[in-house]
Amino acid sequence: MFRSRQYIFELSGALALYVGLLIAAAALEHALHPVGISRLLINLVPMLGAFAAAWAILRGLWRMDEMQRRIQLDAIAISFLGTALITFGWGFAEGAGLPHLRAFEVWPIMGTLWALGLAIARRRY
Incomplete structure (x- = not known):
């Protein structure tokens, strides 16, 4: 790793x-x-x-070796897709009155989902 x-x-x-x-x-x-x-x-x-x-x-x-890269790829994919879904959904929710999501707030979401993705990918392999 x-x-x-x-x-x-x-x-x-x-x-x-x-x-x-x-x-x-x-x-x-x-x-x-x-x-x-x-x-x-x-x-x-x-x-x-x-x-x-x-x-x-x-x-x-x-x-990294190939297996570690595969784990990272899975984790990054989970992070990318999760961040996209959360921010996309939040954008719709802003129309219902939720506060604006600042760009500085996206990285913590992405980093947290990357860590979660790593835990999932490690268990998978």
Whole structure:
């Protein structure tokens, strides 16, 4: 699975980069009070760390054997389909008065369903 030292090192470094850039961007925005494109660019800087984390996860997947990849594929499929169904249904429910689902709230749904999908896939194989 995702237990190799190299994977843990790469992901930890990417997450540290993300946190550092997030703190720096917040401090810079607070100090400069930028507007327009400058504000947008400052707020997007932490995405560099997020891209690094995504790259580390992909590299971890590519290092897995076929069975572990199959388990991850099943888990990701469960996560993808579950997230799609939940957000699609929520969109209809917004018409009935439910609050708007922000994009920041989608990742916790996806991550939770990925973990659930892993438990299901591991039991299956």
